[in-house]
Amino acid sequence: MAVSKCARLSGASIGDLLDSVDSVLFDCDGVIWRGDQAIPGAPEVINSLKKGGKRVFFVTNNSTKTRKMYADKLGKLGFNAREDEVFGTAYCSAVYLKTVCKLDGKVYLIGSNAMRQELETMGIQAVGVGPDHISGVQNDWANVPLDPEVKAVLVGFDEHFSYAKLNRALQYLCNPECQFVGTNTDTRLPLEGDKAVPGTGCLLKAVETAAQRQAQVVGKPSSFMFKCVASQFVLDPNKCLMVGDRLDTDIMLGSSCGLKTLLTLTGVSTIADVEAHQRSGCPIRQEMVPDYYVDSIAEILPALQG
Amino acid sequence: MAGAAGRGGCHTIRGAQIKELLQSKRNVLFDCDGVIWNGETAVTGAPEVVRLLKQQGKRVFFVTNNCTRPRENYVQKFSRLGFTDVAEEDIFSSAYCSAAYLRDVARVQGKVFVIGCYGVQKELLNAGVTMVEEDDDGPDVSIYDCPLDPDVKAVLVGYDEKFNFLKLAKACCYLRNSECLFLATDPDPWHPLRGGRVTPGSGSLTAALETASNRKATVIGKPGRFMFECIAGQFNLDPEQSLMVGDRLETDVLFGTNCGLSTMLTLTGVSTLKEAEEYKGSDSPEKKDSVPDYVVESITDFLEALEE
Numbered sequence: 170m171a172v173s174k175c176a177r178l179s180g181a182s183i184g185d186l187l188d189s190v191d192s193v194l195f196d197c198d199g200v201i202w203r204g205d206q207a208i209p210g211a212p213e214v215i216n217s218l219k220k221g222g223k224r225v226f227f228v229t230n231n232s233t234k235t236r237k238m239y240a241d242k243l244g245k246l247g248f249n250a251r252e253d254e255v256f257g258t259a260y261c262s263a264v265y266l267k268t269v270c271k272l273d274g275k276v277y278l279i280g281s282n283a284m285r286q287e288l289e290t291m292g293i294q295a296v297g298v299g300p301d302h303i304s305g306v307q308n309d310w311a312n313v314p315l316d317p318e319v320k321a322v323l324v325g326f327d328e329h330f331s332y333a334k335l336n337r338a339l340q341y342l343c344n345p346e347c348q349f350v351g352t353n354t355d356t357r358l359p360l361e362g363d364k365a366v367p368g369t370g371c372l373l374k375a376v377e378t379a380a381q382r383q384a385q386v387v388g389k390p391s392s393f394m395f396k397c398v399a400s401q402f403v404l405d406p407n408k409c410l411m412v413g414d415r416l417d418t419d420i421m422l423g424s425s426c427g428l429k430t431l432l433t434l435t436g437v438s439t440i441a442d443v444e445a446h447q448r449s450g451c452p453i454r455q456e457m458v459p460d461y462y463v464d465s466i467a468e469i470l471p472a473l474q475g
Numbered sequence: 476m477a478g479a480a481g482r483g484g485c486h487t488i489r490g491a492q493i494k495e496l497l498q499s500k501r502n503v504l505f506d507c508d509g510v511i512w513n514g515e516t517a518v519t520g521a522p523e524v525v526r527l528l529k530q531q532g533k534r535v536f537f538v539t540n541n542c543t544r545p546r547e548n549y550v551q552k553f554s555r556l557g558f559t560d561v562a563e564e565d566i567f568s569s570a571y572c573s574a575a576y577l578r579d580v581a582r583v584q585g586k587v588f589v590i591g592c593y594g595v596q597k598e599l600l601n602a603g604v605t606m607v608e609e610d611d612d613g614p615d616v617s618i619y620d621c622p623l624d625p626d627v628k629a630v631l632v633g634y635d636e637k638f639n640f641l642k643l644a645k646a647c648c649y650l651r652n653s654e655c656l657f658l659a660t661d662p663d664p665w666h667p668l669r670g671g672r673v674t675p676g677s678g679s680l681t682a683a684l685e686t687a688s689n690r691k692a693t694v695i696g697k698p699g700r701f702m703f704e705c706i707a708g709q710f711n712l713d714p715e716q717s718l719m720v721g722d723r724l725e726t727d728v729l730f731g732t733n734c735g736l737s738t739m740l741t742l743t744g745v746s747t748l749k750e751a752e753e754y755k756g757s758d759s760p761e762k763k764d765s766v767p768d769y770v771v772e773s774i775t776d777f778l779e780a781l782e783e
Contacts (some may be wrong), residue, residue: 310636311672328618332638335675339665343673356686366618367643367687375683378664379675 175443178431178461184473186461190410190429193218193396196389197229197239198359199414199436200466202246208435210467212247217473219249226398228411230353230383230388230418232258232325232369235283253401258352258388259284261397262323263291265387270348274320277341279327279334279372288323301333302420310336321348324376326358326369326382335375341381349380353388355418359437389413390421395428416442416457424456432459433466455456482732483766485740485751494780496769500737501716503528504706506697507539507730509722509744510774512556514669518743520775522557527781529560536706537561538659538719540696540726542570542633542677545597564709569660569677569696570595572600572705573631576695581656588649590642590680595633595660618644632684632692633660634677643683650688657688661696663726667745697721703736720774722746724754724765730747732764740767741774 178186195201201211218225227250228240234242236255243250262284266272278285278295285295311338322338325462341347354370387393398402398404406427413419414436423430432438440462446454463469486495497503505511511521528535537549546563553561555574573595577583586605589596599606607624618640648656657750663676673747681692695701706712714735721727731738740751748770754762771777 281770311668311670311673322497328640329677330643332675332680335638335679339673339675360619364619367647367683371643371683371686374686375675375679378682379673379679381664386706 175432175440175447175459176461176462178468182461183469186410186429186431187218187221187223187319187469187472189408190223191408192224192226192402192404193410193412194226194228194395194423194428195466196413196415196419196436197227198231200412200419200433201227201248203435204360205242205246207246207248208465208467210465210470214466214470214473216247216249216471221473224249224253224402227255227257228389228394228398228422229257230355230369231358232345232352232388233281233283233358234259234284236260238283250392256398257396258325258394259287261394262325262350262352262387263287263293264397265348265385265393266293266321266323266348267291269393270321270350270385272321272348275316275318277316277319277322277338278325279330279338279376280323280325284323284325284352294318297334297337298300300329301331301337309339313337313340315340320346321350322376323350323352324369324373325352327372330372335379338376339379342376342382344441349376349382349384351384351386351388353418354386355388366429389418392422392426395422395426406415415437416446416459420457420459428461430461432462433464434462435465482768483755483763484768485708485755485766485770486768487748487772488760489584489771489776490779493771493777494783496718496737497528497531497533498778499645499716500533500718502534502536502712502718504536504538504711504717504719504731504736506719506721506723506727506744507537508541509667510574510720510727510741511537511558513743515556517556517558517772520778521667522559524774524777524781525558526560526676527778534710534712535565536710538567538697538702538730539567540569540663540677541594541666542568542573542598542660542696543592543594544568544570545594545601546571547597548594550582551657557660567702567706568594568598569702570598570633572702573633573658573660574598574604575693575705576614576658576701577629577631578602579654581658583628585690586624586626587631588627588646589631589633590635590638590646590684591631591633591660592635592637595631595635599631617641621645621648623648627655629656629658630684631658631660632677632681634666635680638680642677643687646684647687650684650690657684657692659692659694659696662694663696664696697726698733700730700733703730703734724751724767725761728767729761729765731767737769739771742769743773744754
């Protein structure tokens, strides 16, 4: 198989690419929206794709919203989208715990209410959401009361992250039978206006370091996100296009699952990043080189509307 | 036997062998947790061992990564546990050495943003290093919009039971400036508590901040050399005349090796003899350097050698 060449997508090649796929998977942050604002032209692109008979899915590592919350946000920004087309890590982690971990018990959750809701929808009870205030002296840390029904620790984005929560997770993870799952390893959570805060990856690293254990990671570039979509909709990887802004998550996922890949430059990665990967001799880095790129997904609109 | 033992020999010694080893050393450096005490209980005979060593003209130092107490509080703990003649000057903790580093090596002109417990903060105060005021946060401060102090020249991270997301976010913002120093008290991922339990250590908080900032911290504590340089700077120690006694291979023993000291593992703490022997057979240079020259069951075994 030829090394991806990162060709600029324009003119006739847009139509050719779209004709060759029946499903398009979009990352969200930096691709179809930034913060609370749609990327100009993005809603029209998605809506036109659907009108033209393509299936559209939204695949995001962001664990702060449920599928319903994402559907609401999509609707508000002008995208025609259904709840079942959205695959965020809050939802996918719940699916993972149920179907891969085959969890039979509770989860100690470092994460959002959205994550707790998705777990409940899957019939899994979560404990630990919200602030956890410290109390007592150092010797008490090891004696925090543990819920014997907790059989897994799940780490996602949590603005209430604290030493107390880190400690509790460590106490549970001292039991090697306790499963350890993380939503994603992104080091920054993008916000509007080019702001960012430390991401889930930082919190997960703290827990992994304290526990000296590696988490099973659900989010991109792990192929589970694609498998989650493919388990609910019949997908032929050869006829799927992954559109993303990050080489190490979106494009990597696309490559490893055999999808066609399109990089958009409205987010994190740059052409210089692509070229650096291309120049390296490293096979893993080559997986992060997309088949095509555009400055913005709005560029494919003319081919859809023609 | 003791004199002829090669580097990283992992030889278990007692009695006359310990005596011979101690006779060849002027300085003995002890780690604390798991070596001279466990929690609030002294290792049997440890106070007597220290007393005898000093009586026999040895210089005795305590070198600990534990940053939860300032030195003045450590003196109280020593006294409480029956060590009768340990002075502040004998104690080198990662908190004390971090403050010394900021003041004397980095010569920070400005403020330090500290993620750290009372032990860390008190040592900075004692050293005259200015910290950013904590708890100035009003109700409008959130992780998404926190005001930064323009005078911050360094970030120091250590064990902090009040660690939270806001501190992580603020530290990350300060570290965006490449001129801002990034220091960590010690690398320990977890600290042992009584009964084989553990609690998250400075290393886990440092890992979060390194991931957030995409920068590596300069780590003051063992196995880094700085704590030895701190002691040697004040007391003019000859590494060849010095013995490091510890319970953690990748911290204490590696520290000893890095500084050119003889190394001894005591089995009253974290690491086991089995682990030491596994490291001996390893291909990794770092693991090989973590193999001790000597092993004792407990420093209680020194009594036999010292009491004759």
